[in-house]
Amino acid sequence: MEKRTIMVTGGAGFIGSSVVRHFVKKYPDYKIINVDKLTYAGNLENLKDIEHFPNYSFIKADICDFVDMCRIIEENEVDGIIHLAAESHVDRSIKDPFTFARTNVMGTLSLLQAARLYWEKSPSKYSGKLFYHVSTDEVYGALELSCPNGTGISNECGGGPYGRDFFTEKTAYMPHSPYSASKASGDHFVRSFHDTYGFPIIISNCSNNYGPYQFPEKLIPLCINNIRNKKPLPIYGTGENVRDWLYVEDHSKAIDLLFHKGRVGQTYNIGGFNEWKNIDIVKLLIKITDKLLGRQENEDIGLITFVKDRAGHDLRYAIDSSKLRDELGWQPSLQFEEGLEKTVKWYIENRKWLENVTSGDYMNYYQDMYKLSLS
Ligand code: NAD
Numbered sequence: 334m335e336k337r338t339i340m341v342t343g344g345a346g347f348i349g350s351s352v353v354r355h356f357v358k359k360y361p362d363y364k365i366i367n368v369d370k371l372t373y374a375g376n377l378e379n380l381k382d383i384e385h386f387p388n389y390s391f392i393k394a395d396i397c398d399f400v401d402m403c404r405i406i407e408e409n410e411v412d413g414i415i416h417l418a419a420e421s422h423v424d425r426s427i428k429d430p431f432t433f434a435r436t437n438v439m440g441t442l443s444l445l446q447a448a449r450l451y452w453e454k455s456p457s458k459y460s461g462k463l464f465y466h467v468s469t470d471e472v473y474g475a476l477e478l479s480c481p482n483g484t485g486i487s488n489e490c491g492g493g494p495y496g497r498d499f500f501t502e503k504t505a506y507m508p509h510s511p512y513s514a515s516k517a518s519g520d521h522f523v524r525s526f527h528d529t530y531g532f533p534i535i536i537s538n539c540s541n542n543y544g545p546y547q548f549p550e551k552l553i554p555l556c557i558n559n560i561r562n563k564k565p566l567p568i569y570g571t572g573e574n575v576r577d578w579l580y581v582e583d584h585s586k587a588i589d590l591l592f593h594k595g596r597v598g599q600t601y602n603i604g605g606f607n608e609w610k611n612i613d614i615v616k617l618l619i620k621i622t623d624k625l626l627g628r629q630e631n632e633d634i635g636l637i638t639f640v641k642d643r644a645g646h647d648l649r650y651a652i653d654s655s656k657l658r659d660e661l662g663w664q665p666s667l668q669f670e671e672g673l674e675k676t677v678k679w680y681i682e683n684r685k686w687l688e689n690v691t692s693g694d695y696m697n698y699y700q701d702m703y704k705l706s707l708s
């Protein structure tokens with residue numbers, strides 16, 4: 334097998350750790366370097382099962398530090414970058430937009446420029462190199478909820494169950510939150526490097542991910558944790574907002590396929606044609622969690638609590654991923670109900686992980702271990 338050195342940014346986060354695990358296990362001849370600043374969302378415990386693999390290493394660094402990015406890329410002779418490091422939570426971006434602009438825009442630019450300067454020096458220049466940028470469907474804005482009762486695919490709507498239209502790769506960018514504005518801006522810089530310098534890029538825009546190791550500020554792990562602890566389940570507004578959900582490992586498999594076989598310079602949407610209203614997901618989570626905890630059916634339905642809506646809350650996301658399916662044959666491996674049950678089981682069985690994360694203990698532990706390893 335070909336030898337490659339791939340730098341994964343944000344590999345200690347939710348999706349990043351799934352991508353790192355996937356590549357480290359599947360490609361023993363690749364060197365996988367996880368570069369992560371370890372913000373509140375980065376947790377090396379997410380990678381405990383693979384941290385001793387000989388083809389894996391970790392470097393604690395901030396992608397905004399341009400000099401450090403130049404050094405890491407050059408010293409390790411990096412030929413591929415899978416860029417996931419980001420501030421990722423919409424509610425935090427509403428409170429603190431600067432941090433999002435810093436990491437998602439300036440951090441992305443710093444990485445692009447560092448990779449460009451290094452790759453341009455090489456005799457083979459861009460040959461065999463790739464900057465893979467992981468983005469989101471949120472850059473496209475929001476779709477209408479034209480079938481609010483969910484009348485189903487191939488009905489009078491002629492589209493998804495909740496509306497006629499989908500986000501395609503041609504949909505114009507129309508971000509609404511500071512988070513999605515920062516991701517959109519990052520995407521524009523990535524594309525501009527391709528168009529200006531011929532720099533080799535692929536961008537993918539994925540829908541909402543769920544699965545193990547997701548930080549419990551996001552809807553699904555937050556609700557699982559609160560059901561377990563019999564705490565209120567905060568639903569923004571009326572709970573009618575629709576999201577399109579994909580199991581995190583299916584996202585990682587799509588990234589692998591695109592990284593190796595995608596067309597350079599192209600954008601690909603990733604999603605499972607799996608639209609759900611928030612309120613229906615929360616009801617399903619109660620059903621599954623109560624069953625797995627041996628509680629009575631719907632014992633915890635009273636925990637549902639409607640709260641003030643998120644500012645600028647996007648109504649509906651629905652992604653058309655037929656380009657990826659048609660070009661590379663990708664499709665999600667799991668049905669949503671199956672994936673959700675697997676996810677709830679994981680959070681119940683990994684109570685310690687959840688407790689460490691919610692108490693913040695993991696940050697002190699790994700910061701101390703890292704300092705010790707340097708001394
Ligand atoms: P996450 O918040 O769980 O993880 C982000 C990781 O990036 C953390 O490990 C954090 O420590 C690291 N990081 C943050 N700032 C950094 C910096 N300045 N330098 C180095 N590392 C830094 O995020 P996630 O949900 O795993 O999302 C990963 C990527 O996928 C993001 O780019 C996000 O926009 C995109 N995405 C997420 C979803 C989703 O549903 N979660 C869907 C589509 C796309």
Ligand code: DAU
Nearest residue numbers: 421422423469470471540541550551552567568569574611
């Ligand atoms: O679509 C992809 C995006 O999905 C990613 O780019 C983001 O990084 C990721 O965080 C996610 O964004 P969302 O805002 O859709 O995810 P979140 O889990 O925060 O919210 C999902 C839906 O649930 C959304 O409509 C808001 C709602 N919600 C969320 C929380 C945290 C609630 O009703 N109550 C809550 O407490």
